[in-house]
Amino acid sequence: MKMAKKYVFPENFLWGGATAANQLEGATLADGKGWTTADTAKYEADPKLRMQQMIAPMTTAKVKDALVDKNGLYPKRYGIDFYHHYKDDIKLFAEMGFKTFRLSISWARILPNGDDQTPNEAGLQFYENVIDELLKYNIEPLVTLSHYEFPLALSFKQNGWESRKTIAAFEHYATILFKRFKGKVKYWISFNEMNIVMMTGYLSGGLLDDKKQTKTSLQANYLAMHHQLVAAARVTKKLHEIDPQAQMGSMILRLENYPATSKPADVLASLQSDQENFLMMDVLARGSYPSYAQRLFDQKNVAVDLTTEDIKILRENTCDFVAFSYYMSGIAGGQEDDDEVAGNSSLSKANPYLEKSEWGWQIDPVGLRITLNKMAERYQKPIFIVENGLGAHDKLTSDNEVHDSYRISYLKRHIEQIGEALKDGVDVIGYTPWGCIDLISASGNEMSKRYGFIYVDQDDQGHGSLKRYKKDSFSWYQHVIETNGREL
Ligand code: BG6
Numbered sequence: 001m002k003m004a005k006k007y008v009f010p011e012n013f014l015w016g017g018a019t020a021a022n023q024l025e026g027a028t029l030a031d032g033k034g035w036t037t038a039d040t041a042k043y044e045a046d047p048k049l050r051m052q053q054m055i056a057p058m059t060t061a062k063v064k065d066a067l068v069d070k071n072g073l074y075p076k077r078y079g080i081d082f083y084h085h086y087k088d089d090i091k092l093f094a095e096m097g098f099k100t101f102r103l104s105i106s107w108a109r110i111l112p113n114g115d116d117q118t119p120n121e122a123g124l125q126f127y128e129n130v131i132d133e134l135l136k137y138n139i140e141p142l143v144t145l146s147h148y149e150f151p152l153a154l155s156f157k158q159n160g161w162e163s164r165k166t167i168a169a170f171e172h173y174a175t176i177l178f179k180r181f182k183g184k185v186k187y188w189i190s191f192n193e194m195n196i197v198m199m200t201g202y203l204s205g206g207l208l209d210d211k212k213q214t215k216t217s218l219q220a221n222y223l224a225m226h227h228q229l230v231a232a233a234r235v236t237k238k239l240h241e242i243d244p245q246a247q248m249g250s251m252i253l254r255l256e257n258y259p260a261t262s263k264p265a266d267v268l269a270s271l272q273s274d275q276e277n278f279l280m281m282d283v284l285a286r287g288s289y290p291s292y293a294q295r296l297f298d299q300k301n302v303a304v305d306l307t308t309e310d311i312k313i314l315r316e317n318t319c320d321f322v323a324f325s326y327y328m329s330g331i332a333g334g335q336e337d338d339d340e341v342a343g344n345s346s347l348s349k350a351n352p353y354l355e356k357s358e359w360g361w362q363i364d365p366v367g368l369r370i371t372l373n374k375m376a377e378r379y380q381k382p383i384f385i386v387e388n389g390l391g392a393h394d395k396l397t398s399d400n401e402v403h404d405s406y407r408i409s410y411l412k413r414h415i416e417q418i419g420e421a422l423k424d425g426v427d428v429i430g431y432t433p434w435g436c437i438d439l440i441s442a443s444g445n446e447m448s449k450r451y452g453f454i455y456v457d458q459d460d461q462g463h464g465s466l467k468r469y470k471k472d473s474f475s476w477y478q479h480v481i482e483t484n485g486r487e488l
Helices: 038-043 047-054 061-067 082-096 121-136 152-158 165-180 194-198 215-242 264-286 293-300 308-316 365-379 405-423 472-482
Strands: 014-018 100-104 140-146 187-191 247-253 256-259 321-325 329-332 340-342 347-349 383-387 428-431 454-456 468-470
Touching (some): 014 140, 082 121, 121 140, 187 215, 194 215, 194 264, 215 247, 215 293, 256 365, 264 329, 264 365, 321 365, 405 472
Parallel strands (some): 140 187, 187 247, 256 329, 321 383, 383 428
Antiparallel strands (some): 340 347
């Protein structure tokens, strides 16, 4: 292996990997779990069909028939059966040398209807087993309370996060977890990519009537946003009361949008894109709505129901660290007819200086260093990179190998830039590449779009042995961790 130049990763740097319950676990209705929006997301494109299929009673045979294929498999978004493989999978993470593992807890495994008073013990026990297994190998659990899913019963009851009542339900759910895992979980994240609730109103906002981009639905999305902000601050307070050693992070999807040209209008467009992207983090890391918020709301013709109590709770309970996902950069401003590329939340103008992934995501390691520097200046808090990676079509050879040099190259170039940011003085505390074991893609590509160091034998229809195989990137990442980022 070629010696790379020395970087400055701190000794306690948290190397690891990231996942989410609904893309990983499988066992959709096992041991008392309730339905979630993620379980039914295949109907998202057609709200009418979703309503017909999913309106209560949701556990009837009819609904099950609609969701289960003839082999009894849930064909979509139902994970890689981590629920039954977690011991073997964690053993592999430990073999790679993980210092941390990011998982999310499915709210509906703990409270099947979202607002039950008494928790489902089987659900709690499952997560306790997972956490204990991680701790056995000295792997710090990094737990997201809500990652792209919402208890469906609560969507039907109160249209998800549009309702202020959902704040109390979430606080109750989080309190149960904080009490149970006190002393075991040090790092928590309230919501995954919370700034994306504008685009994922159904999935993460639980908005049944999310009609996207219409006036009505945007209003509901912004209410959902505000209620999630207040909920995040409330659970930060709760966590600090219950377990003062534990830390709460806030997380956004970060997209660097460069000005299309040096034309002032394009530079302004880039600045405004940053403001919209950082809005929720500004509130949670700095403690109040930023100065630009009102004008943004006016332009979108939306309002939030900010109360005096909200102002106080937001001000007094800022997050302990800031976290973000980073996959690509984009372009702001420019001409209408400029080329466009896909993003994980929207279309962006193409950047002629960057290559693209198979899914059109523009690969930009330097953008990660830029983002890290911007966030360090803006928030002055420790920074955790909790998602990054390359989705690709991997091929398992007849010798059960996966030669994913493209993934190694992507991650190596990003880690180099983290090293540069550390030298810039940015306080980066950890790095958890997304989908460290292959799992279901969030944007609907099922299993074809893989991110892992570990290959899982399952196809887009949910068929396969579910056997795990180490890819070439497995031993590469193991060496990176072993040398604490000195050899890439
Ligand atoms: C992030 C999400 O936006 O991107 C993950 O937090 C998601 O849930 C990841 O899987 C990668 O996106 P995709 O669409 O390639 O799976």
